[in-house]
Every structure is written in structure tokens, then in C-alpha cells.
Amino acid sequence: MSSTAGGLPADANEHSLARSMIEVHGMEAAAAVAWANNRAATRAAQLVQAESWIRVLGVIQRCQTDRAMLRQRRRSLAPLLTPDSTQG
Numbered sequence: 001m002s003s004t005a006g007g008l009p010a011d012a013n014e015h016s017l018a019r020s021m022i023e024v025h026g027m028e029a030a031a032a033v034a035w036a037n038n039r040a041a042t043r044a045a046q047l048v049q050a051e052s053w054i055r056v057l058g059v060i061q062r063c064q065t066d067r068a069m070l071r072q073r074r075r076s077l078a079p080l081l082t083p084d085s086t087q088g
Contacts, residue, residue, distance in 0.1 A: 011055065014052060014055045014056045014059060015059055017056055018030070018034070018056045018059035018060050018063070019059075019063075021033060021034065021056070021060065022060060022063060027060070027063065027064055027067070030060050031057060031060045031061065031064070034053050034056045034057040034060055035053075035057055037049075037053045038050050038053035038054055038057065041053055
């Protein structure tokens with residue numbers, strides 16, 4: 001496991017960065033920013049940074065998938081949670 005100068009594991013920093021980016025920019029924009037930063041790092045031959053941005057993008061995309069699944073689950077449970085107006 002790699003670590004940063006601050007002593008935290010790199011993946012912990014990447015998760016924190018991804019969460020902060022989502023909070024500031026929103027889900028879609030955070031993914032676009034991470035992708036653009038990856039491209040810029042790749043073009044500048046900064047491969048370590050490019051790989052880190054790919055991992056950040058992966059965290060953001062997993063959050064997108066998790067939220068989509070949660071919305072779908074809520075929609076499928078909604079009929080079970082609403083009172084039936086025909087009984088009473």
C-alpha cells in the first residue's frame with residue numbers, strides 16, 4: 001500500500017478527494033473534472049498523477065452507481081410503503 005507525505009494511505013486521500021469533489025461540483029461535474037485532470041496529467045507525462053485521477057474517477061463512478069441503485073430500490077419499494085387508500 002502506498003502512502004502520501006502526510007502518512008495517510010493514498011486510497012484514503014483519493015476517497016476523501018472524490019467525496020469533496022462530489023460535494024462541491026455535483027456527481028456529473030466531479031466525474032468530468034477527474035477525467036479532465038487525468039487527461040492533463042497523461043499529456044504532461046505525469047503517470048503517477050494520472051493513475052491517481054483514474055482511481056478518483058473510479059470512486060466517483062462507484063458513488064454514481066450506488067446512488068442509482070438506491071433510487072431504483074426506493075422506487076420499487078414505494079408501493080409497499082404507501083398506505084392503500086382502498087382499504088379502510
